[in-house]
Amino acid sequence: xxLDAATFxxxxxxxxxxxxxxxxxxxxxxxxxxxxxGAGTSTLLLVAGGFAPRLTGGAxxxxxxxxxxxxxxxxxxxxxxxxxxxxxxxAEVAFGPASLGRPRGSVLAAxxxxxxxxxxxxxxxxxxxxxxxxxxxxVVVASVLAMEPELLVLDDPAxxxxxxxxxxxxxxxxxxxxxxxxxxxxxxxxxxxxxxxxRVLVMExxxxxxxxxxxxxxxxxxxxxxxxxAGCPAPYPxxxxxxxxxxxx
Amino acid sequence: MSAAPGRxxxxxxxxxxxxxxGVEALRxxxxxxxxxxxxxxxxxxxxxxTTLTRLLIGLLRPRAGRVSVGDWDxxxxxxxxxxxxxxxxxxxxxxxxxxxxxxxxxxxxxxxLGLGDGGxxxxxxxxxxxxxxxxxxxxxxxxxxxxVALAGVLAMEPGVLVLDEPTAGLDRAGRDRVIAALRxxxxxxxxxxxxxHDLAFVAEVAERIVVLREGVVVxxxxxxxxxxxxxxxxxxxxxxxxxxxxxxxxxxxxxPIRVEDCAAALGGVRWxxxxx
Amino acid sequence: xxxxxxxxxxxxxxxPYTPLAIATGLLLMAFAVSAPGAVWVVVAAAALFAAxxxxxxxxxxxxxxxxxxxxxxxxxxxxxxxxxxxxxxxPVAxxxxxGERALVFGGRLAAILLAFLTALATVSxxxxxEAMTARGVPFGRVYLLVSTLTVVPRLRARVRQxxxxxxxxxxxxxxxxxxRLRALGPLVVPLVLSALAEVDEQALALDVRGGTARxxxxxxxxxxxxRADRAVRLAVLVAVVAAYAWKxxxxxx
Ligand SMILES: Nc1ncnc2c1ncn2[C@@H]1O[C@H](COP(=O)(O)OP(=O)(O)OP(=O)(O)O)[C@@H](O)[C@H]1O
Ligand SMILES: [Mg+2]
Numbered sequence: 067x068x069l070d071a072a073t074f075x076x077x078x079x080x081x082x083x084x085x086x087x088x089x090x091x092x093x094x095x096x097x098x099x100x101x102x103x104g105a106g107t108s109t110l111l112l113v114a115g116g117f118a119p120r121l122t123g124g125a126x127x128x129x130x131x132x133x134x135x136x137x138x139x140x141x142x143x144x145x146x147x148x149x150x151x152x153x154x155x156x157a158e159v160a161f162g163p164a165s166l167g168r169p170r171g172s173v174l175a176a177x178x179x180x181x182x183x184x185x186x187x188x189x190x191x192x193x194x195x196x197x198x199x200x201x202x203x204x205v206v207v208a209s210v211l212a213m214e215p216e217l218l219v220l221d222d223p224a225x226x227x228x229x230x231x232x233x234x235x236x237x238x239x240x241x242x243x244x245x246x247x248x249x250x251x252x253x254x255x256x257x258x259x260x261x262x263x264x265r266v267l268v269m270e271x272x273x274x275x276x277x278x279x280x281x282x283x284x285x286x287x288x289x290x291x292x293x294x295x296a297g298c299p300a301p302y303p304x305x306x307x308x309x310x311x312x313x314x315x
Numbered sequence: 316m317s318a319a320p321g322r323x324x325x326x327x328x329x330x331x332x333x334x335x336x337g338v339e340a341l342r343x344x345x346x347x348x349x350x351x352x353x354x355x356x357x358x359x360x361x362x363x364x365t366t367l368t369r370l371l372i373g374l375l376r377p378r379a380g381r382v383s384v385g386d387w388d389x390x391x392x393x394x395x396x397x398x399x400x401x402x403x404x405x406x407x408x409x410x411x412x413x414x415x416x417x418x419x420x421x422x423x424x425x426x427x428l429g430l431g432d433g434g435x436x437x438x439x440x441x442x443x444x445x446x447x448x449x450x451x452x453x454x455x456x457x458x459x460x461x462x463v464a465l466a467g468v469l470a471m472e473p474g475v476l477v478l479d480e481p482t483a484g485l486d487r488a489g490r491d492r493v494i495a496a497l498r499x500x501x502x503x504x505x506x507x508x509x510x511x512h513d514l515a516f517v518a519e520v521a522e523r524i525v526v527l528r529e530g531v532v533v534x535x536x537x538x539x540x541x542x543x544x545x546x547x548x549x550x551x552x553x554x555x556x557x558x559x560x561x562x563x564x565x566x567x568x569x570x571p572i573r574v575e576d577c578a579a580a581l582g583g584v585r586w587x588x589x590x591x
Numbered sequence: 592x593x594x595x596x597x598x599x600x601x602x603x604x605x606x607p608y609t610p611l612a613i614a615t616g617l618l619l620m621a622f623a624v625s626a627p628g629a630v631w632v633v634v635a636a637a638a639l640f641a642a643x644x645x646x647x648x649x650x651x652x653x654x655x656x657x658x659x660x661x662x663x664x665x666x667x668x669x670x671x672x673x674x675x676x677x678x679x680x681x682p683v684a685x686x687x688x689x690g691e692r693a694l695v696f697g698g699r700l701a702a703i704l705l706a707f708l709t710a711l712a713t714v715s716x717x718x719x720x721e722a723m724t725a726r727g728v729p730f731g732r733v734y735l736l737v738s739t740l741t742v743v744p745r746l747r748a749r750v751r752q753x754x755x756x757x758x759x760x761x762x763x764x765x766x767x768x769x770x771r772l773r774a775l776g777p778l779v780v781p782l783v784l785s786a787l788a789e790v791d792e793q794a795l796a797l798d799v800r801g802g803t804a805r806x807x808x809x810x811x812x813x814x815x816x817x818r819a820d821r822a823v824r825l826a827v828l829v830a831v832v833a834a835y836a837w838k839x840x841x842x843x844x
Contacts, residue, residue: 102486103458121795139799142484143457145407146792149800150745151737153717157811164809165730165801173809196335199406199480200360200512209800225483226406228359228512230552254458254486257557286487288515288557288574295578298586306560313565314585372759394758403759411756413781423777427761453788467760 067091067114067217067248072128074113079124083109085272086128091248093216096239098263098280099252106272107252108142108221114250115139115219138162138215142222144203148194155197155205156181156190162213173212180212183238185231199226207235211242218242220251224258236262256287260304280304323350323506324385324400324474326371331380333366340366342530343380348523350385350474353497353507355517355538358527359552364510365406367527368477371508372403384475399428402473406480406510408464412452417444417463420452424471438466441496443488458484462492469496475506482516494519515556518542518572526551543570593653594744596712602644606820607719613640614710616827621702623834627691630698637705641712650708657704662697669693716741718814725813730802738793746786753781 067090074084084106091097091114099107112118116132117139119125141147152158159180163173181187184204189197194205203226210218220239224232236258239249253259259266260280268276268283276283281304284290289309290302303309326348333341340363348354356364369375370382373394382389384400402424405411414420421444422435439445442462447455452463465481476497482490490513497507497520511517517524517538524541526534534541534551541547543559555563558577562570567580597603602610617640621633641647673689716737723733757777758764797803 102488103456108456117795117798121798141795141799143407143409143792145410146789147796147799149797149802150741150793151717151720151734153715157717160811162800164724164811165804167804167806167809170809170811173811192338196338198361198365204360213801222484226360226480226512228552229514229554231360232512254484254490256487289561292558292561292574292578292581293586295575296581296584299588306557306564309561310564312587313581314587374755374759393764394755395761395763398759398761405756410752411759413753413756413777413785415780415784423757423762424760427763453784471760 067133067250068129068131069114070129072113072126072130074109074118074126075124076109076118077123081272083272084113087113087272087274088128089267089274089277091217091250093246093248094243095265096243096249096251096263098259098266099250099269100254100256100259100266100284101269103254105269107269109272110267110269110274111139111219111221111250111252115217132217134216136214136216137219138210138213138217139219140207140210140221140223142225144199144206144226147206147209148202153193154190155186155192155194158194158205159209159212162209166213176212176214180208183211184208185234200228200231203227204231216247218247218249220249222253222255223251224253224255232258256284256290256304260284260287281308322474323352323504324387325350325383326354326475326506326508327381327383328367328370329381329383331367331370331377331382333363333370333375333377335366340530341377344527344530344532345380346525346532346535348506348508350506351501351504353501353509353520353522355521355524356508356510356527357512357514357517357524357551357553358533362527363530364527365479368403368479368508368510371397371475371477372401373397374403395427398424398471398473400473401475401477402468402471404461404464404468404478404481406483408479408481409452409457409460411464411467412460415451416449417452417455417466418448420463421448421467421470424467428471430470430472434470434472435466438469438496441469441499442466442492458486458489461485462489465493465496469500473505475508476500478507478509480510480512482511482513490516514542514553515558515574518556518558519574526553539570539572542572593708594711594741595715596646596649597715598645598713600644600646600713602640602709602713603715605713605823606814606816607714607722608816609820609823610644610710610713612824612827614706616831617706618703619831620834621699623831623838625695625838627694627698630695630702634698634702634705637702637709641705641709644709644713646709646712650705650712654701654704654708658697658700661700662693665693665697666690669696711740714740721810721812722814722816724808725810727807730808734797734802745789746782749782749785749789750778753778753785 070088072087073082075082099110101107115137149161152161160173160177163176181190184207186204186208189201207223224235239262243249263280266280266283267274284304285302287304289305293302293309298312303312328344328346331341331344344367358364370377373389373392412420414423421439425434439448444462444466452460481493500507521538524536524538525532542555545555548554558574559572561577569580571577571580617633617637621630624630641650669689669692670685673686676687677684678687720733720737
């Protein structure tokens, strides 16, 4: 996936939500995106995944190349992402691969693997409309993973997961990348981003203002805030070990 | 009559059980939260946290046991009556918005309760929403909608605030605003019950922590003690928040769990110049 | 309740096309006959259909609510404006042929409502999707049909959600009928807006999950189309053809 000088505006919007963004996402990598609410991270995901302007309307200028049509996207609002056509979690997760016309056996295998990866096998026979918030988010992520996308775009996919579940999901992303998927994940959770992504894009006002390894571009993990408030000079340590290493004893 | 700030109510669950058809969500929960306390409820997905808090506003009724807010038995009250004492922000808060502009939505509750507009402007200001007050709530990004829902509840000036994952999806700035708003309510004596997976946030606001698992309470301790105790957190599937971890790693005095306390405890430390 | 009601009756377990075929058959029968008595035999058959699925209790209420206004209108219209002979009901001259016509039209309406509400109550949308997918029906058409069939339960869920939210912020519901009516005000706008938003969200959600993919979907658990199912549908077809043959040929010959 590559963008070259991409600018995108939603229909009726006076100012573009994405401004002159150029970037390339390679297969086999995990790229993180972060920024304040409204900075354009969600829009970047929609454009990168080829969903804007196709489904949102609006105007995109610049160049966009997406080298695959197997794209999976998970939005930040799990409660809007059920198909409404499945009465069991299993059928919900199987919906995507079944749409692609895969043989029944491979659909069920992919579905089983995705349920396992997200730790929701025990919910397989439940009605997806009656899950708790975190259970629902897990099922929605599993539903997209089951389609085995080559480009996987995730918007804050662990916002409602318990800490262990969130850690497991973020640990899964490099694993998916190793299997050849290009992963693009947006989240305000700098801690987990610092642990997971090889590269992080920081957005402000629709532009990518920083782009590089987490340690070089992130400065707002809680540890970094502690270090800054305690007078540590930049660059700020992002995690506990890095902070301890900076203290002179 | 609505509870003015400064008059929180005690909240109490007594041997509460609840089941959705076929799913046992609460298997006997008893908790006593004194007025003015800030309680955080933690626990894995599906533990029953949302279920427990929805009982407080009467959206769900216990199958057994008793729930009370101050001297009110919740069973005897409708949600709209309870709204005078309990402000509830849903886990999926944007499903809670229904007006055409942010300001109108925030003003809905105060109008029903016969309160003035002062609370509306204060809540909008506190959460940084004054700039977008005339936009349609659905034109805002999902995390901002969550702040709108919170503002709508703060504006009702309830004696008990119940927030279901108020920081999920929020950026740092939004999270800091929520923290500040909750601390102010706590100073005013409001009782706060907050469900969260975000331990760093919990460390900033909570005095007491309850961990729920499979519908029962598996831990109940003062926040300072539990969050600083990695050994106690581990079996609960939790890790100390960053400030507590830094404090433990460096053996800082006072076992801080909050960012500013930790930074203060680090005050005299000398730093190596670069990260290299 | 207008929509699917889970159950274990033979109709619930049948191939989804079977209850739909029976409902369609009842509709056609209601128009094949024209004597008031015969029309009400069809109504009785529709009620039997509902009872055999164990949903008569659940469909009777919505059927009555939907039919009553029309019945009243039909009775007044045909009874007062119909031709001779008349009977005197107190001061009012009531037309006998008009009354019979009202019985026929009202009966047809009742039969259709009972039949289709029963079909809705017994056909699980998920199984219908699987059944149509297995027959190779394009997904766009499947979705259109199923989302139409499920519109009422989905609206109900939305209403529930908005009402919960409003009550939690102090909106008083219930009380006098006038108070209830007034409470509808704040409900309508958000309901319409959120229904519109939902259409967009749903389209996006389905697109993401390959709903717009070309090519044939895989049916995972296609409902079994048993010999009994096919026999019942054939019987319905035969009965309908026979009734229309009787109606046109019988009357003509
Ligand atoms: N409407 C419902 N019908 C049936 N079961 C439900 C319903 N809502 C919740 N449950 C089940 O009840 C249990 C408790 O759910 P609850 O929403 O209280 O969990 P939670 O602790 O809030 O989880 P999360 O962290 O994921 O939000 C779960 O097993 C859930 O699947
Ligand atoms: Mg919950």
